[in-house]
Amino acid sequence: EAGVAQSPRYKIIEKRQSVAFWCNPISGHATLYWYQQILGQGPKLLIQFQNNGVVDDSQLPKDRFSAERLKGVDSTLKIQPAKLEDSAVYLCASSPGLQRNQPQHFGDGTRLSIL
Amino acid sequence: AQTVTQSQPEMSVQEAETVTLSCTYDTSESDYYLFWYKQPPSRQMILVIRQEAYKQQNATENRFSVNFQKAAKSFSLKISDSQLGDAAMYFCAYRSPTSGNTPLVFGKGTRLSVIA
Numbered sequence: 001e002a003g004v005a006q007s008p009r010y011k012i013i014e015k016r017q018s019v020a021f022w023c024n025p026i027s028g029h030a031t032l033y034w035y036q037q038i039l040g041q042g043p044k045l046l047i048q049f050q051n052n053g054v055v056d057d058s059q060l061p062k063d064r065f066s067a068e069r070l071k072g073v074d075s076t077l078k079i080q081p082a083k084l085e086d087s088a089v090y091l092c093a094s095s096p097g098l099q100r101n102q103p104q105h106f107g108d109g110t111r112l113s114i115l
Numbered sequence: 116a117q118t119v120t121q122s123q124p125e126m127s128v129q130e131a132e133t134v135t136l137s138c139t140y141d142t143s144e145s146d147y148y149l150f151w152y153k154q155p156p157s158r159q160m161i162l163v164i165r166q167e168a169y170k171q172q173n174a175t176e177n178r179f180s181v182n183f184q185k186a187a188k189s190f191s192l193k194i195s196d197s198q199l200g201d202a203a204m205y206f207c208a209y210r211s212p213t214s215g216n217t218p219l220v221f222g223k224g225t226r227l228s229v230i231a
Binding site: 003033035040041042043044045048056089091093103104106107108109 | 119150157158159160161162165206208218219220221222223224
């Protein structure tokens with residue numbers, strides 16, 4: 001099966017600019033996650049979707065970050081305006097559904113550098 | 116909130132030798148899941164092994180095995196017969212079972228180098 005697809009692979013912007021990332025989960029996967037991985041740290045959840053509804057966005061900085069998952073398939077994560085501390089790898093992951101202990105499948109991530 | 120601690124930022128092992136990566140976690144839940152993920156330089160996270168807390172038997176996947184000590188809240192990963200392809204960042208992760216697809220809580224990772 002095709003894996004989780006993310007684009008772009010790399011992005012360099014200046015602070016205060018806007019940026020958007022795209023994720024296409026594995027076909028049929030109901031749950032989609034966005035994680036932020038700052039250099040030297042483990043990934044941290046930003047937002048979780050179940051189909052097209054938000055399950056958990058408690059750690060999403062909502063003054064600058066937004067995310068949507070139209071039609072319960074692919075998703076976009078936007079940052080507007082970007083700050084220097086947003087430099088990180090943004091990972092998208094998906095999992096099949098509501099069965100317990102289903103593994104999460106990760107994409108390659110988008111490395112964002114803020115100048 | 117649950118936390119995961121990996122106290123070894125870097126480890127190295129000779130090819131064909133065995134190495135153990137440490138992980139401890141803090142939780143008040145009695146049932147949960149633990150994972151080890153591998154992240155090579157290409158960045159894609161790959162599931163290495165998983166353990167369900169209610170199972171006493173330690174999980175094993177080929178050369179990878181865990182030592183799960185529930186009372187001590189310890190979950191170490193043992194890699195036997197290390198290969199050059201094992202070089203990567205390894206992340207320990209915790210998952211609450213309270214709903215079907217709760218997110219993972221990760222440690223900071225251990226960078227493993229394999230010396231030929």
